Amino acid sequence: MKHNPIIVALDVESAAEARALVERLGGRVDFYKVGLELYAAAGMDFARELMAGGKMVFLDLKLYDIPETVKRAVAQVARMGVRFLTVHAVGQAMRAAVEGRAGSDLKLLAVTVLTSFGPEDLEEQGIRGTAAELVERRARKAVEVGMDGVVASPLEAAAVRRAAGAQAIVVTPGVRSAGAARGDQKRVATPAEAVRNGADYVVMGRQITRAADPAAEAARVLEEIAGA
Numbered sequence: 001m002k003h004n005p006i007i008v009a010l011d012v013e014s015a016a017e018a019r020a021l022v023e024r025l026g027g028r029v030d031f032y033k034v035g036l037e038l039y040a041a042a043g044m045d046f047a048r049e050l051m052a053g054g055k056m057v058f059l060d061l062k063l064y065d066i067p068e069t070v071k072r073a074v075a076q077v078a079r080m081g082v083r084f085l086t087v088h089a090v091g092q093a094m095r096a097a098v099e100g101r102a103g104s105d106l107k108l109l110a111v112t113v114l115t116s117f118g119p120e121d122l123e124e125q126g127i128r129g130t131a132a133e134l135v136e137r138r139a140r141k142a143v144e145v146g147m148d149g150v151v152a153s154p155l156e157a158a159a160v161r162r163a164a165g166a167q168a169i170v171v172t173p174g175v176r177s178a179g180a181a182r183g184d185q186k187r188v189a190t191p192a193e194a195v196r197n198g199a200d201y202v203v204m205g206r207q208i209t210r211a212a213d214p215a216a217e218a219a220r221v222l223e224e225i226a227g228a
């Protein structure tokens with residue numbers, strides 16, 4: 001693997017906290033995920049600050065709205081220089097997103113099926129079939145409409161890679177090194193397994209952000225992946 005595959009999830013409540021983490025990680029990590037919490041707290045100002053400091057930003061907004069709204073929101077994000085943005089893997093929203101980012105370097109990632117959804121949740125939404133089938137179908141659809149990649153659980157990474165093809169960007173959260181605390185993540189794989197299963201990037205939160213020495217922990221994970 002030539003590039004640094006670690007994206008650190010800045011799941012914190014303020015720009016000050018996020019800034020401190022980024023500083024502690026120094027040159028070890030250059031790609032950060034800004035999710036809904038930090039986005040609500042510090043918004044695009046903080047994303048801009050990261051980019052001004054030479055960092056890449058993965059904006060995890062999981063967009064899902066009427067086409068015009070999605071298209072215009074994506075156009076705004078694309079203009080800012082954000083690297084990755086998530087959109088729910090629903091045809092209408094994805095097509096609008098692809099239109100909205102036209103002419104920019106923004107890469108659009110499809111969120112297929114939230115990993116918090118069990119069979120009852122799918123049934124409640126009137127969806128037939130298993131989550132695994134739905135993930136594959138949506139991953140295929142995402143690439144077909146012009147999305148650049150897919151967010152997948154590391155356990156589904158191989159299937160998603162097959163469905164989405166070699167060109168697709170596969171990003172997996174829910175990874176933990178052997179022995180690391182799992183927190184609320186149940187179906188996890190190690191970063192090395194995720195990469196072996198076809199992931200281009202692994203999103204890591206607590207294992208790195210809550211480590212006594214986040215930079216050392218990131219370096220250790222990189223070695224683990226390189227040795228895979």
Ligand code: C5P
Binds near residue numbers: 035115116
């Ligand atoms: O701390 P941890 O490594 O579990 O954080 C993982 C990050 O990836 C969090 O930002 C979480 O919201 C996100 N995520 C996830 N599982 C998914 C989708 C996103 O853990 N299925």
